[in-house]
Amino acid sequence: MKLLARRAANGSMGAGTSSSMRGVSGQTITAILIVAISGGLFWLVQIYTSALRDPRYLDGWLLAGGMSLQLFFHVATKTGRLSPKSIMRWRTFHIFVGYLLVAAFLSHSNFALPNSAFDWALWTGFVLVTLSGLFGTYLAWSLKTKGRVDDRIGYDRIPLRVAELAQDMKAIVAMPDPSPDAIALPPAPYDAWIIDLYTNHLQDFFEGLRNFSSHLVASQRPLKRLIDEINHLAPYVDAQGQEKLSRIWNLVAEKDALDFARVHFGLTRAWLFVHVPVTYGLLVLSVLHVLVVYSYASGAM
Amino acid sequence: MWRFFWPQESDSPKPPSFRRDRLALLVALVTAASTLTAFFLSKSTQFLMPGPLTSAHASIENCSSCHSKSGDGKLSWIHGLVAGNPIDDSKACITCHKMPATAFFPHGASAEVLLASTKRLTKVAASTPEPLSARAQNGAFPAHDVVSRGLTCATCHQEHKGANFKLGKISNEQCRSCHVVKFDSFDGHHPQFENYPFDRRTRIIYDHASHFEKHFPEVAKKDAAKRIPDTCSTCHDSPKDRRVMAVAPFEKTCTGCHLDQITGKERATGPKGIAFLALPGLDLQTLKNKNAAIGEWPEASEAGLTPFMKVMISRTEKGRALIKTVDKLNLQDLSNASDDQITAVKDLTWEIKRLLYALISGKASDVLGDLNIGSGGKLSASLVADLTASIPRDVVVGAQQQWLPNLASEITGGAMTADPQPVANDPEPSNSNAATTEEPAAADTPAASDEPQSSAETDEKKEAPSENASGTKYDPPACLMRVLGQCLMPSGQENKAEGANPEGAAGKDDSANATSNGGNEKRAAGSLPEPMRAGLRDARPAETAQVAGEKATSQSDELLRPTEEELREMKARSNDRGRAPEPRAIPSQPDTASTSPAKTAPVIGIESNIDPESWAEYGGWYRQDYAIFYRPAGHKDKFIYSWLFLTGPQAPKGDRSPAAAVFDFLTSKDAQGSCTKCHSVDDIQGKGRIVNFSPSSAETKLGRFTTFIHEPHLGVMQNRGCLTCHSLEKNRPYLKSYEQGNPHNFASNFGAVNKDLCQSCHATKKVRQDCLTCHKYHVNGVITPIMQTKIPMQ
Incomplete structure (x- = not known):
């Protein structure tokens, strides 16, 4: 049993390593691209400045254009114009453009903190949007690298699936051991041991979302503790009991994965409650900013 | 459309995005409301100011002082959104910073000067390798577009960047973007100097070579008591205007030998008056x-x-x-x-x-x-x-x-x-x-x-x-x-x-x-x-x-x-x-x-x-x-001076008017006073002639693109002193160049200064070599005159 579990765990890890290797190389390319494009942007601004133009109009409009692009993704998602596959691609592009906009923003703010209240409001808005975006990106990356979330499971379906698992668990635990009938020996209390295990360790686990904080940091320690409990009992039960424990083990692993998914899907939704509203606020400020800038342009365009 | 921004409630289960969108809209409204509240509560339109002004402009409180369309009302700045003449705001600048009528031309120079300069430099450009960065910049963002639209003050001087921001700062690349000669650096392919610093002949006709070799020895021989200059600094110094190597006044230098020529004592023939x-x-x-x-x-x-x-x-x-x-x-x-x-x-x-x-x-x-x-x-x-x-x-x-x-x-x-x-x-x-x-x-x-x-x-x-x-x-x-x-x-x-x-x-x-x-x-x-x-x-x-x-x-x-x-x-x-x-x-x-x-x-x-x-x-x-x-009573005789000063502009060479007759009479070779023996006469095209009575000064250097301050260089001269840069070249037709009226036709007693000489110090990682070290942008100067303050009266 232990060997099986370890093998399974190793296999899972091996698959994860290979996919993470692919992910790392992809991320490296993305990072190089972002750095290269940002460098190109800075150079463009530099030669624009040299050509006796105000660079704030160039990087400002690049920033505004990029923000419009990001906004389009939001609108398209909301209006359902994009297929799920397109949404995935757009999301990747959304993150990529987000990094470039950070470069454009740094250039536009001339790598300096703002000097006025209105500019501080703009700066704060952009920084909040950026930070929330980065957090969301981290979550997406975190889910992907942990490899424990089945993308096919929607966030809304998780509680239902958890309830099903709990039912399954109860059914497994309640199933009588047929061996005493075959061999007329005093019955061994295998079922009672398993019921104890369920009662003491698993019943509460299956009743709802558990180990939130551990899942937040992607810790598998609670799962390992449960698995250890099951593994400790396994040598003392008969083959049927071991079969039960094996099924229990699978259910526990699946429930833990669902809890992890639920935590992360929840966060994924929660950060958007910062990202999107602040974006709206930033949009309002940006429009005002453009109006003010062109009102006071002084022929510097 | 409205539903997109404000989803309507329904009995069906609400997706999480519903609450999020409502919150987003709320945040947008709150942002707009708080911004407007802050704007209306703030003093004037200061809330919109993107940053503090430089310390020199810090006392300006009204946006409309510089932004001509801004107005004084809370919302009058919106008028700025209407397209207008970009020069208008710059005109506000020159209410304090006085500039000539050519203020909005490149360098504040006249079109004729720019044209002549461009023609001359186009020939130089043909033999100067253009750096890749300059080529890229010129290809992507040609500066002539900006120039053709008209240069404004804000083209180079961008405000609201803080009290310590240097408004006059301009990079080499910015200079290069307009110029036909695009080179990398001074110690790189900067063009060789063209007869520098002899843009024009000296106003005072003073043949250094003949004085050094002939007149001084003769005077010393004739009258040992007479003071003969022994160093350049006897006559030259730049104590006040550091751009000008001034000449000591007549009374301290020339009077010993030349005063009698003015009063006529040395005149052998003809009337002395x-x-x-x-x-x-x-x-x-x-x-x-x-x-x-x-x-x-x-x-x-x-x-x-x-x-x-x-x-x-x-x-x-x-x-x-x-x-x-x-x-x-x-x-x-x-x-x-x-x-x-x-x-x-x-x-x-x-x-x-x-x-x-x-x-x-x-x-x-x-x-x-x-x-x-x-x-x-x-x-x-x-x-x-x-x-x-x-x-x-x-x-x-x-x-x-x-x-x-x-x-x-x-x-x-x-x-x-x-x-x-x-x-x-x-x-x-x-x-x-x-x-x-x-x-x-x-x-x-x-x-x-x-x-x-x-x-x-x-x-x-x-x-x-x-x-x-x-x-x-x-x-x-x-x-x-x-x-x-x-x-x-x-x-x-x-x-x-x-x-x-x-x-x-x-x-x-x-x-x-x-x-x-x-x-x-x-x-x-x-x-x-x-x-x-x-x-x-x-x-x-x-x-x-x-x-x-x-x-x-x-x-x-x-x-x-x-x-x-x-x-x-x-x-x-x-x-x-x-x-x-x-x-x-x-x-x-x-x-x-x-x-x-x-x-x-x-x-x-x-x-x-x-x-x-x-x-x-x-x-x-x-x-x-x-x-x-x-x-004549002596040097600076007002009678001769005023007649020459007034008749000169009406006396083009060859003119037969009475004014020209006076001018010709007083500037003839044997004229009493001998003013034009030392003070050169320039023909000004279409404006008669002028006698150069005033010495060289910052004003006379207006219009020149190159500036040089002697003072910082005095400490690095070698044993040869002034001759390190100004080598005396004898046998040059110095005096002959004064026989005609064009001040730019000139053969100096001294050799031109070579770029190599400057480059021996002004090079990468040695002494600064940016454009503004030797060149100035506003060639005709910018002055900030004293404010017109009314005398307090009861």
């Missing part, structure tokens, strides 16, 4: 034959019409026409002159007489205020004083008494001469004559010395050829009474004067003089020239009633205060300025009785061996022959 007023010699016989009524005129005069008189006569339209006509004539030989020309000569004589009369009877500033020189406006009294070197009235009076004793009567309607009446005066009293005996103190005043004086001995010399006058000699009427150098009572009137005022100024000596003048006819006071009649109490009421006589009487007052009548007359004259009094009807027949030279009375003078020219050794006015001369 400048003939200012003169009675030109005329062909009197021809004039008489042609019945030209010119009145009395000295036949001995051989003087010419001075260029100054041409200008003075040309102050009226009629005068200009006259000068134009008579300029072609030889006034001393009019035998071939046409009738019109004779008439012109006749009119000229009357113009001269009127001029003399006006100079005596009025103020010079009133008479010459409308000289047709300078800007064309009325000349100020002080300027006229400079133009006439404050000529004393007595000098003119003295001359008039000698030359045209009956001038007053001729002009004011007294006895007239219809035909040329030769006046046999001796205009050269000084060699043999001096002040009259009744005026022993006259020698104390220079004016008195210039008065026409004669003695009885002069009569004896009438036939003898004079040193200075070749014509008939003449004894001026003896003056029996003088006040402030003015002859109030000529001899011949002593009987009347004595009868009227037995306690007159004339004493026994006067009587003696009068006695010695026996044979001369006595003249009535009314027939005397106006100044000569002054002070006489004529018994005849008709004559005493004469305005001129009364005026002369009042002018003889010791305070020389004008009477009310004089004031009225002066006022009337100022109203009719430019119109000298016309001679009254000139009879066609000569009235010989009234103009006979026999009427002049001899006086006894003091002999003197000093001629007037020598007497005026230290400058000033003197009279010789039939001309009044001015002798």
Whole structure:
């Protein structure tokens, strides 16, 4: 049993390593691209400045254009114009453009903190949007690298699936051991041991979302503790009991994965409650900013 | 659409995005509301200001001070969204920072300068490799687009970047973006210098080579006590304006050798003074034959019409026409002159007489205020004083008494001469004559010395050829009474004067003089020239009633205060300025009785061996022959300076105008004062000529793209000192380059400075080599004048 579990765990890890290797190389390319494009942007601004133009109009409009692009993704998602596959691609592009906009923003703010209240409001808005975006990106990356979330499971379906698992668990635990009938020996209390295990360790686990904080940091320690409990009992039960424990083990692993998914899907939704509203606020400020800038342009365009 | 922003509630289960979108909308509304609240609560439109102004502009509080369309209202800044002229805001800048009319041209230079510069540099660009970055920049964002739209102040000077931001900072790449020559760095492919720093010749003509090699050694040999400069710093220093290597003033450097050239002491030939007023010699016989009524005129005069008189006569339209006509004539030989020309000569004589009369009877500033020189406006009294070197009235009076004793009567309607009446005066009293005996103190005043004086001995010399006058000699009427150098009572009137005022100024000596003048006819006071009649109490009421006589009487007052009548007359004259009094009807027949030279009375003078020219050794006015001369008083002589300054702009080379005649006269090789021996003359295309009196200064360097400050370089010079950069090159045609008027055609005594020399220090990782180290952008300068502050008054 232990060997099986370890093998399974190793296999899972091996698959994860290979996919993470692919992910790392992809991320490296993305990072190089972002750095290269940002460098190109800075150079463009530099030669624009040299050509006796105000660079704030160039990087400002690049920033505004990029923000419009990001906004389009939001609108398209909301209006359902994009297929799920397109949404995935757009999301990747959304993150990529987000990094470039950070470069454009740094250039536009001339790598300096703002000097006025209105500019501080703009700066704060952009920084909040950026930070929330980065957090969301981290979550997406975190889910992907942990490899424990089945993308096919929607966030809304998780509680239902958890309830099903709990039912399954109860059914497994309640199933009588047929061996005493075959061999007329005093019955061994295998079922009672398993019921104890369920009662003491698993019943509460299956009743709802558990180990939130551990899942937040992607810790598998609670799962390992449960698995250890099951593994400790396994040598003392008969083959049927071991079969039960094996099924229990699978259910526990699946429930833990669902809890992890639920935590992360929840966060994924929660950060958007910062990202999107602040974006709206930033949009309002940006429009005002453009109006003010062109009102006071002084022929510097 | 609205549903997108504000999803409507329904009974169906709400997706999480529903709450999120509502929150987003709420945040947007709160943001807009708080921004507007903050804006309306803030002072003025400061809330919108993107950042603090530089410290120099920190006191500006109203946005509308610089943003012309901003206005003063809370929302008036929205007007800025309407497209307008981008230059408008920059015009606000130049309300404080004064710039020339070409402010919005690149470099603030004129289009001509930019065009010429671009043409020149285009040739240089062909041989200069263009860096890749410059090519990329020019390809992506060509700067000529910006320039063609018009440069604004904000193109380079971007505000709201903090108190310590350097508004004047501009990068090499920004400079390069416009320029046709695109190079990498100064120590890279910066073009070689083109004859730097000799953009133009020096204003002072100073041949270093000949002074070093010839003049200094000669002077040292001749006079060991004379101080000869031994270092460059004896004459050169840059203490005030660091951009200019100034030359020490004349008084500290050149005066030892050159002052005598200015005052004329070293002049071997020709007059040492400048003939200012003169009675030109005329062909009197021809004039008489042609019945030209010119009145009395000295036949001995051989003087010419001075260029100054041409200008003075040309102050009226009629005068200009006259000068134009008579300029072609030889006034001393009019035998071939046409009738019109004779008439012109006749009119000229009357113009001269009127001029003399006006100079005596009025103020010079009133008479010459409308000289047709300078800007064309009325000349100020002080300027006229400079133009006439404050000529004393007595000098003119003295001359008039000698030359045209009956001038007053001729002009004011007294006895007239219809035909040329030769006046046999001796205009050269000084060699043999001096002040009259009744005026022993006259020698104390220079004016008195210039008065026409004669003695009885002069009569004896009438036939003898004079040193200075070749014509008939003449004894001026003896003056029996003088006040402030003015002859109030000529001899011949002593009987009347004595009868009227037995306690007159004339004493026994006067009587003696009068006695010695026996044979001369006595003249009535009314027939005397106006100044000569002054002070006489004529018994005849008709004559005493004469305005001129009364005026002369009042002018003889010791305070020389004008009477009310004089004031009225002066006022009337100022109203009719430019119109000298016309001679009254000139009879066609000569009235010989009234103009006979026999009427002049001899006086006894003091002999003197000093001629007037020598007497005026230290400058000033003197009279010789039939001309009044001015002798320069020294360096910076205002008389010469003001004439050159005013006539230059109206005197293009080759011009024949009266102004040009004065300018040519004063700038000729042998001109008195020798101003243009050292001060170069520049031909300004279409603007005449100017004499470079002012030394080189920051103002004269306006328009130059390259700037150099000597001071920081003085410490790095090697043992050769100034010669490290300025190598003396002998045998160059330095002086020849001043024989023409273009200041940019120049052969310096010194070799040009090479780029390699500068590059030995100004190189990468050594000394800064950015464009602004040696070049400035606003070549015509930007000044911030003092604010117009009203004087606090109660």
